[in-house]
Every structure is written in C-alpha cells, then in structure tokens.
Amino acid sequence: MPYLLKTEPGVYSFANLEREGTTVWDGVTNPVALRNMRTMRPDEKLVIYHTGDEKSAVGTASVVSVDTSDAKNPVVKLKAGRPIAKPKTLAEIKANRLFADSPLVRQGRLSVVPLSDAQYKFLIGE
Numbered sequence: 001m002p003y004l005l006k007t008e009p010g011v012y013s014f015a016n017l018e019r020e021g022t023t024v025w026d027g028v029t030n031p032v033a034l035r036n037m038r039t040m041r042p043d044e045k046l047v048i049y050h051t052g053d054e055k056s057a058v059g060t061a062s063v064v065s066v067d068t069s070d071a072k073n074p075v076v077k078l079k080a081g082r083p084i085a086k087p088k089t090l091a092e093i094k095a096n097r098l099f100a101d102s103p104l105v106r107q108g109r110l111s112v113v114p115l116s117d118a119q120y121k122f123l124i125g126e
Contacts, residue, residue, distance in 0.1 A: 002045040002120035003036060004057065004104060004113040005078075009050040014059035017048065017080045022064060025076045032103075033112035037074045040066045046078060047115065047123045055090040057123040059083045088123050098122055 005025060007013065017023055028034055046061040060081030067075040099105050104113045115123070
C-alpha cells in the first residue's frame, strides 16, 4: 500500500531527503499516523507532501525498513525517489474525486496517510 508523508519544508524538505539519500521518519505523535507507520512494509511506495505555504505533493520515496520493537514509536527508514515533475497542489487533490473519502482531505492534520494505487498514480503524474 502506498502512503503519503507530510512534512514542513522549512523543517525537513524533499530536497533534504534527496541530498541525504535516506532518513529515519520521526517526530510523528498522532496515534492514527503512528498506526499507519506500523503497517508499512519494505519497498512500499511513498509520496512526500510539503505542508505550510506549498501544500503540494513534491516527490517520491520508498520504505527501506520498519522497526516496530517500540510499539509507541515505530522507526521507519526511507530512501529518496525522484521529484514529481508537476507537483500536485492541495487544490488539485481536493478537486479529484479519487480523494473524496481520503484522510488526506478529511483529516488535514494527519501526517501519514494511506493511499490507493490510483491515488498514488495521480499524485506522481502517471
């Protein structure tokens, strides 16, 4: 299952991930987001979404590993993919019927959101 990960670009941007190559995704405190992180599996596809002024899906990544030995704080390591050629804005996402029932638009504060394959393809421009 693909997932969307939200980040404030002033704190950690997709450019940071590209430069570093891999990172541990942390700082998540929402119980639903943490539950979503615990369900991730290696090689799953990810979309990186910039919050704040940008509000758009900007790049791809994939899950390298998931350590759930600490049930309260799963450790997800991810690696950079590629930038999305034409980033999808929140307005474009909200206008697409694929996202009508998505937590991405229904739970705006949720930082780790599961995606359908069709949603993932739309976000990355396929």
